[in-house]
Amino acid sequence: MLEWIRPLLDSFVLLQILLVTTVVLLYKWSTSTMDYWKKKKVAYIPPLPLIGNLGRVITNDTNLGYLLKEMCDKKINERFFGFYMTREPVLILNDAELVMQVMLKDFSQFNDKGFHIDNDFDMILNNLFFLKGRQWKFQRNKMSTGFTSGKLKSMYPTIHKCSTSFINHLTKLSKQTDNLELNIKSAIEDLFTDVVCKCILGLDMHSIENPNREYKDIQDATLKPNWRLHVKQVLQFLSPYIDRKIRITGKHIEDWFYGFAEKNMTFRTENKIQRNDFLQTLINIYSEQHNIDAGSEEYFGLRHLAANIFVFIVAGYETSALTTTFFLQKMALYPEIQERLRQEILDVKKSKEDGAFEYEDFKKMTYLSMVLDETLRMYPVLPIYLRRNIVPYTIPGSDVTLDVGTYVLTPTVALHYSSKYWKDPHKFDPERFSEENKDSIVPGSFIPFNEGPRQCIGKRFAHVQMKSAICEILTHFEIQKTPRTVEHTEFVVGSMVMVPKEEIVADFVPRKFY
Ligand code: HEM
Numbered sequence: 182m183l184e185w186i187r188p189l190l191d192s193f194v195l196l197q198i199l200l201v202t203t204v205v206l207l208y209k210w211s212t213s214t215m216d217y218w219k220k221k222k223v224a225y226i227p228p229l230p231l232i233g234n235l236g237r238v239i240t241n242d243t244n245l246g247y248l249l250k251e252m253c254d255k256k257i258n259e260r261f262f263g264f265y266m267t268r269e270p271v272l273i274l275n276d277a278e279l280v281m282q283v284m285l286k287d288f289s290q291f292n293d294k295g296f297h298i299d300n301d302f303d304m305i306l307n308n309l310f311f312l313k314g315r316q317w318k319f320q321r322n323k324m325s326t327g328f329t330s331g332k333l334k335s336m337y338p339t340i341h342k343c344s345t346s347f348i349n350h351l352t353k354l355s356k357q358t359d360n361l362e363l364n365i366k367s368a369i370e371d372l373f374t375d376v377v378c379k380c381i382l383g384l385d386m387h388s389i390e391n392p393n394r395e396y397k398d399i400q401d402a403t404l405k406p407n408w409r410l411h412v413k414q415v416l417q418f419l420s421p422y423i424d425r426k427i428r429i430t431g432k433h434i435e436d437w438f439y440g441f442a443e444k445n446m447t448f449r450t451e452n453k454i455q456r457n458d459f460l461q462t463l464i465n466i467y468s469e470q471h472n473i474d475a476g477s478e479e480y481f482g483l484r485h486l487a488a489n490i491f492v493f494i495v496a497g498y499e500t501s502a503l504t505t506t507f508f509l510q511k512m513a514l515y516p517e518i519q520e521r522l523r524q525e526i527l528d529v530k531k532s533k534e535d536g537a538f539e540y541e542d543f544k545k546m547t548y549l550s551m552v553l554d555e556t557l558r559m560y561p562v563l564p565i566y567l568r569r570n571i572v573p574y575t576i577p578g579s580d581v582t583l584d585v586g587t588y589v590l591t592p593t594v595a596l597h598y599s600s601k602y603w604k605d606p607h608k609f610d611p612e613r614f615s616e617e618n619k620d621s622i623v624p625g626s627f628i629p630f631n632e633g634p635r636q637c638i639g640k641r642f643a644h645v646q647m648k649s650a651i652c653e654i655l656t657h658f659e660i661q662k663t664p665r666t667v668e669h670t671e672f673v674v675g676s677m678v679m680v681p682k683e684e685i686v687a688d689f690v691p692r693k694f695y
Pocket residue numbers: 294309310311321492493496497498500501504561562563565566567628629630631634635636637638639640642643
């Protein structure tokens with residue numbers, strides 16, 4: 182009588198068996214790597230199946246930079262320790278000297294950031310940030326010529342012009358209201374979009390006056406945290422194969438950068454136009470390529486041109502905007518520091534005939550550098566740096582040898598707040614970077630731009646664009662705390678850079694005399 186139920190029961194049992202087998206296999210696969218640190222006799226944080234030590238990041242509880250800071254504090258006496266990003270063993274460097282060893286002295290053994298790239302599929306990744314080995318070295322040598330101090334000096338008038346347009350815009354806004362309360366990040370982003378687009382691409386964006394510009398869609402799609410980045414961050418460790426098959430941006434973004442590169446390269450080449458922007462450096466590299474085979478590591482084709490335009494826009498604008506936002510937030514919270522800094526800026530300004538800052542003037546502003554460095558210590562934009570060894574590597578001062586391709590992670594936030602290197606690390610104290618004190622800073626404990634041959638190529642450009650903006654802002658405005666100004670910043674969990682969760686606001690009160 183119950184014959185009809187039998188097949189159903191059979192398929193139910195089959196389903197259960199399948200499910201249990203899958204769970205068992207998944208468990209086995211996900212834990213099969215999790216004895217790596219034990220076998221190597223390296224202290225480690227006990228992992229959970231599948232997620233490793235990333236539980237609190239996955240549940241949105243904390244940002245990876247801060248999670249590692251907690252772990253490093255717990256393991257304060259270990260120079261390095263084991264960690265698992267999902268099922269992937271990662272070595273955490275908890276020692277400044279070791280960081281310098283990996284990034285600087287033994288750099289040639291670590292010239293791989295560990296990205297899984299299919300250069301023909303996700304072509305936008307053919308750029309300086311993502312490449313490794315000889316391809317990276319070739320591009321880095323060539324592109325460094327675009328960031329010499331001579332080049333920066335010649336770009337400075339453009340940077341200065343953007344900063345003064347920004348001030349004019351804010352002054353106009355301040356006349357229309359009693360209280361100019363600004364979302365600092367969003368305002369500064371508009372300014373640096375103009376600076377970066379003009380200096381890198383030769384494009385006049387006028388973002389400050391025109392926030393609804395056409396390019397905004399491309400910019401947002403390129404920069405805002407999105408599902409691809411989140412998924413890729415996990416897949417990088419969980420499944421390199423699938424990671425390679427997901428683009429870092431949408432195809433339309435890739436097409437836009439290709440179109441832009443091709444159009445501008447053709448226009449400038451055909452009309453024999455030479456400009457002073459970074460795009461010209463890229464076009465010159467491209468133009469030298471006639472006899473180079475497309476398979477060669479020294480080949481620099483249209484895809485490399487487009488990919489580098491992409492990365493310089495992405496890296497050049499958000500990083501500096503975030504740092505300047507935190508800087509101005511601190512000015513609102515520490516009015517006495519703001520005032521001392523303003524005096525330094527105004528002293529330099531008064532010494533100028535036309536009152537306009539020049540490129541060399543920033544060198545004279547030592548307090549400005551101290552406050553900026555302390556901001557970068559407390560808010561390093563990139564919370565971690567990843568590398569992989571390309572040959573077996575014995576950690577200096579130990580008998581631990583890492584197998585080829587092991588991930589080695591520098592926890593920037595942890596180092597910048599470590600009580601091993603900093604007294605009262607949570608205190609905002611620019612004096613740490615004064616002439617008298619800066620010699621006692623341990624190399625490798627302050628690395629906002631990283632160190633060694635792969636440190637930030639745009640470091641000097643970033644300093645100039647940030648300092649130019651800060652000098653103009655503090656000359657013309659007093660930054661005042663409002664009830665909405667956050668004092669303790671929390672960060673978006675899944676972002677690759679340290680983005681504040683809440684808006685950072687302050688009043689910009691016009692100053693009458695300067
Ligand atoms: C406050 C601003 C900035 C900060 C804190 C910053 C930070 C960094 C850091 C830490 C790295 C190394 C990452 C690693 O080792 O894994 C890096 C690399 C890089 N940065 Fe910056 N950056 C800033 C501004 C800029 C600007 C303005 C540009 C371009 C105009 C730029 C372009 C790049 C590029 C292309 C790389 C890759 C270099 C290579 O791998 O050879 N950055 N940046």
